[in-house]
Amino acid sequence: MPIELILTIVVAVVVVLGLGIGVAFLLRGRKTKPGTYPTTRDENDPPAGGAGASATEAPPEAAPPAGTDGVETDAVETEVPVEEPEVEAVPLDVPEPALGRLARLRARLVKSNNALGKGLLRLLSQDRIDEDVWDEIEETLLLADLGTDATMELVDNLRERVTVEGLREPEKVRAILREELIKLLAPELDRSIASDRREGRPAVVMVVGVNGVGKTTTIGKMARVLVAEDKDVLLGAADTFRAAAAEQLATWGARVGVPTVRSDVDGADPASVAFEAVKAGMEQEVDVVMVDTAGRLQNKVGLMDELGKIKRVIEKQATVDEVLLVLDATTGQNGLNQAKVFAEVVDITGIVLTKLDGTAKGGIVVAIQRQLGVPVKLVGLGEGADDLAPFEAGDFVDALLD
Known part of the structure; x- marks a missing residue:
């Protein structure tokens, strides 16, 4: 074989190899690097599908991203898992014990209801309790929204006890008034709130x-x-x-x-x-x-x-x-x-x-x-x-x- 023909073949092979390597690098450079966010697919990109994919084969139709209802978009964002930062727990309130709350808040009641209690004590502690005094007591109770029936019952009971026992000392009068008022409030009534499970249900x-x-x-x-x-x-x-x-x-x-x-x-x-x-x-x-x-x-x-x-x-x-x-x-x-x-x-x-x-x-x-x-x-x-x-x-x- 003439030397000129051999050199021609060698040069042709080198040129073909060079072109192939160059094309390979060019195609590789056009691919998106893994982990890129967001990603965009150009219409001229080679199709996916591995080594057997043809450069002339139309790329397969990709499924539309969730929420787009098949509407074409310019770019498809790739979901990348993001680690949520730890949220510091907010401490819960610690409610005050229910037992004794009314006693603890008594000062507020003393201030708001002072006129009723002190007015009754003042009237009942007088040296002489005549009809005018009893009328004042009745009026005081009615103004305090005690109600007509309860007012008459309380006044009648107080009249009887004060007359029979002949009391005038403030402490003893206070004790009688306390007993009669508590009686009106019906302490025997059940004041508990239903809060326990019953028969397997709340x-x-x-x-x-x-x-x-x-x-x-x-x-x-x-x-x-x-x-x-x-x-x-x-x-x-x-x-x-x-x-x-x-x-x-x-x-x-x-x-x-x-x-x-x-x-x-x-x-x-x-x-x-x-x-x-x-x-x-x-x-x-x-x-x-x-x-x-x-x-x-x-x-x-x-x-x-x-x-x-x-x-x-x-x-x-x-x-x-x-x-x-x-x-x-x-x-x-x-x-x-x-x-x-x-x-x-x-x-x-x-x-x-x-x-x-x-x-x-x-x-x-x-x-x-x-x-x-x-x-x-x-x-x-x-x-x-x-x-x-x-x-x-x-x-x-x-x-x-x-």
């Missing part, structure tokens, strides 16, 4: 009342009382009419580690939310489920009927053990009218009397109990988170007479 507590009495706040404070008693609590946000009511209730619960069942839909059926709350409470085996309800005026028939519906729906799976009516102590006799209407719709088992520290009419406690035949179980004595206390007749009367 206790269910409904909270009702008119607009503006502070039901949601009261439930939040009640949750703190129960948590302080080592109860496992779940809240149901069945007030679906008031904006942010569910959020407010959930915030109260979160402070003490209590979950809240709520609807994400504004204006959802309150009965359905209540039903789901009780169902969740049964599944989670909590001690007590407390259901918040929307505030309603006692003269709104439709809303009152709906309150009865909530109770009936709950009772399809569990008994409603407690229906607490929240009343504003500062409304006086108007609160009695509210209580009467609510009692006709749902069986009231107890009263929560809020803003008791803001009124000098401490007699409302007696009047409400006599009107409904149910006890005052809790009293609100301020704006603080732990300013809700179990009602104790002895401590309450001592605050009136202190």
Whole structure:
């Protein structure tokens, strides 16, 4: 073979190899490096598919990214797992023990009800108690919203004891007045809140009342009382009419580690939310489920009927053990009218009397109990988170007479 032909073949081979190597490097440089974020595929890129893929073969159609519904996009972002930073746990509030709260807050009652207690003591400690004095005592009691029947009963009992025992010493008069006032408050009534599991299910507590009495706040404070008693609590946000009511209730619960069942839909059926709350409470085996309800005026028939519906729906799976009516102590006799209407719709088992520290009419406690035949179980004595206390007749009367 001539030398010229051999050299020509060698040069041709070298050129072909050189071109092949150059093309290989060029194609390699066009590929996206692993881990690049985001990634973009150009229409001129070679198809995926490994060594057997043809440069002229159309690339396979890629599945559209989630959420695009097949709409073409210029770039496809690659999901890269990101390690979430550790979130520092927020410490829960530690509620104050429920026992003795009323005694601890007695100073507030002393200030608010000073006129009633001191007025009675002053009148009864006079050297001579004539009809004019008894008239003043009667007027003082009526002004304190004690109610006509309770006022007449107390005055008659005091008349008899003062006349028979002939007492004038302030301490002895105070002792008699204390005994008679406690008797009016019916200390024998059961003031405990249903908060224990019964027959394998949680206790269910409904909270009702008119607009503006502070039901949601009261439930939040009640949750703190129960948590302080080592109860496992779940809240149901069945007030679906008031904006942010569910959020407010959930915030109260979160402070003490209590979950809240709520609807994400504004204006959802309150009965359905209540039903789901009780169902969740049964599944989670909590001690007590407390259901918040929307505030309603006692003269709104439709809303009152709906309150009865909530109770009936709950009772399809569990008994409603407690229906607490929240009343504003500062409304006086108007609160009695509210209580009467609510009692006709749902069986009231107890009263929560809020803003008791803001009124000098401490007699409302007696009047409400006599009107409904149910006890005052809790009293609100301020704006603080732990300013809700179990009602104790002895401590309450001592605050009136202190």
